[in-house]
Amino acid sequence: MCRQSIAICEAEGIVVEDKKVIAALVKKWFPDFRSTLSAIDSYSKMGKIDSGVLQLILPSHESIDDVVTAIRTKDFSKFPAIAAKHSSDYPAFIRQLFDGMLPKLSGMGKLSCTEIIGENNAFHGLAGNPELHVIRLLAKLMTGLVNDWVA
Numbered sequence: 001m002c003r004q005s006i007a008i009c010e011a012e013g014i015v016v017e018d019k020k021v022i023a024a025l026v027k028k029w030f031p032d033f034r035s036t037l038s039a040i041d042s043y044s045k046m047g048k049i050d051s052g053v054l055q056l057i058l059p060s061h062e063s064i065d066d067v068v069t070a071i072r073t074k075d076f077s078k079f080p081a082i083a084a085k086h087s088s089d090y091p092a093f094i095r096q097l098f099d100g101m102l103p104k105l106s107g108m109g110k111l112s113c114t115e116i117i118g119e120n121n122a123f124h125g126l127a128g129n130p131e132l133h134v135i136r137l138l139a140k141l142m143t144g145l146v147n148d149w150v151a
Contacts, residue, residue: 020051022040112145
């Protein structure tokens with residue numbers, strides 16, 4: 001798909017300054033080639049695709065603390081906004097959430113967290129609505145980790 005995307009860019013007169021950008025676009029939307037082409041079209045409005053696009057498409061490494069706080073304080077009202085923000089890049093979100101929660105949990109809480117996140121991850125591909133899937137994950141963590149938090 002990368003070679004095809006680059007060939008299409010060349011045919012359309014779009015300058016690709018770094019082939020890694022095309023590879024990142026393909027990876028993000030694989031196997032949906034139509035979405036990949038749509039993204040290339042969107043990012044090439046100025047006639048070129050440069051490495052600045054990577055900042056828009058690669059997962060952000062911003063803090064996951066707001067998510068952990070909402071789970072810990074049982075603030076369900078924040079879950080829809082969190083889901084809307086993070087459901088588009090589920091793999092990066094789930095990794096960040098897992099890494100951000102484990103240090104804040106005690107022994108059995110770590111096990112429960114691993115089981116809840118692992119189960120949710122296993123069913124991700126079957127979810128009809130990604131945002132609802134993330135909300136369910138947050139709710140399961142909220143109800144499953146009651147007295148497991150480190151002070």
